Amino acid sequence: MKTVILIPARYASSRYPGKPLAELTQKDGSKKTLIEMSRDAACQIRGVDAVHVVTDDALIRSTAEGFGASVIMTSPEAENGTARCAEALANGAIEADLVVNFQGDAPLTPPWFVEELISAMASDPGAKMATPVLQCDAATYEMFVEDRQNGRVGGTTAVFGSDNRALYFSKEIVPYIDPDKVPKTDIPVYHHVGVYAYRPEALRAYTFWGPSRLEMLEGLEQLRFLVHGMPVRCVEVQARGRLFWELNNPADVARIEKVLRDK
Numbered sequence: 001m002k003t004v005i006l007i008p009a010r011y012a013s014s015r016y017p018g019k020p021l022a023e024l025t026q027k028d029g030s031k032k033t034l035i036e037m038s039r040d041a042a043c044q045i046r047g048v049d050a051v052h053v054v055t056d057d058a059l060i061r062s063t064a065e066g067f068g069a070s071v072i073m074t075s076p077e078a079e080n081g082t083a084r085c086a087e088a089l090a091n092g093a094i095e096a097d098l099v100v101n102f103q104g105d106a107p108l109t110p111p112w113f114v115e116e117l118i119s120a121m122a123s124d125p126g127a128k129m130a131t132p133v134l135q136c137d138a139a140t141y142e143m144f145v146e147d148r149q150n151g152r153v154g155g156t157t158a159v160f161g162s163d164n165r166a167l168y169f170s171k172e173i174v175p176y177i178d179p180d181k182v183p184k185t186d187i188p189v190y191h192h193v194g195v196y197a198y199r200p201e202a203l204r205a206y207t208f209w210g211p212s213r214l215e216m217l218e219g220l221e222q223l224r225f226l227v228h229g230m231p232v233r234c235v236e237v238q239a240r241g242r243l244f245w246e247l248n249n250p251a252d253v254a255r256i257e258k259v260l261r262d263k
Contacts, residue, residue: 001122004050004096005042005151006072008081009064009104010036011057016250020060020104023100024129024247025257026214036067037107044111045102047118052094053104059255071180079211080221082196086203099123099203106246110261113193113237113244120235128202129225130233131166133158133194134244141187143223143255144173146161156220158192158234163170166232169220193237194246196222202230 005060006106008019016022020035032040043052053056055062056076064071072093078084080155087102088094098121100114113132136144147154157174159167168174177189198206202225212227214220243259245252 001097002095002098003048003098003118004052004094005045005048005100005102006052006054006085007035007042007061007102007104008037008078008084009038009053009055010084011055011056011060016248018020019127019247020055020057021063022247022253023167024107024253024260027260029202034064034107035064035104038062038068038102038104039067039069041107041109041111041193042102042114044129045118046111046223049096050094051102052088054081054088056084058205076263082198082206082221082224085198086207089200089203089214090207094160096200096208099197101197103194104248105245105248106194108242108244108246108256109193109195110240110242110244114195117195117197117235120233121199126232127233128185128199128205129224130197130235131158131236132195132237133160133190134193134237134239136187137223137239138184138187139243140191140245141173141182141189144191147249147251148173150251152249152251153219154252155246156192156194158190160190160234162237164234166226167221167236168226169218169222171220190234191244193244205230 023031053071054072074087215223
């Protein structure tokens, strides 16, 4: 199964313009751009045939090529990372049996999250698409709550059934928990890890369908699959003591830098 990782990166983020080029302080005091950190994380994943940065921005391209990344250019019309992956596949820039969308704003994604995702797709030939989910620990749940209390929209939660098929994804905290009844352990909220594995036919269908209302309201591309009845398999992964978080807002820079210092 030929597996290719694509790292979509766009400059014009509504919440954080220029986010892929944001510089984060490493443990040794040096600085790296977010896109370089994400590419470094992707290159640690085993069982992958190629890794490419996918962008429509010339500055991101030159920055990525400067640290040795392979870059695929796509059109500015691609509205999100999934559309960018679909375009790279459609225009012949890649050939793959499995396309992994590795978010360019999640350099803290451990390699085993993606390795287990790839393994799940390999063991289930009928699955068209899958994504990892991680049960919230107390620290992660508190970051979700803190963001909502301060009017920030960032991390995404996932709800799935006993068959591990996604029921819904939201930028709200779902399911709702009475603040006075939040358990200290076994918190029933799952953090959606923004990595996707698709068969080529899933990406072709995504482009054919066009945007859905729920997708546009939530700002979550994966809802297009659910709206059109394509199952999204949720693969539960374990943090193994690591704190996972994405860089969604400028406030997340300090959170991620703290994790880097504490590693």
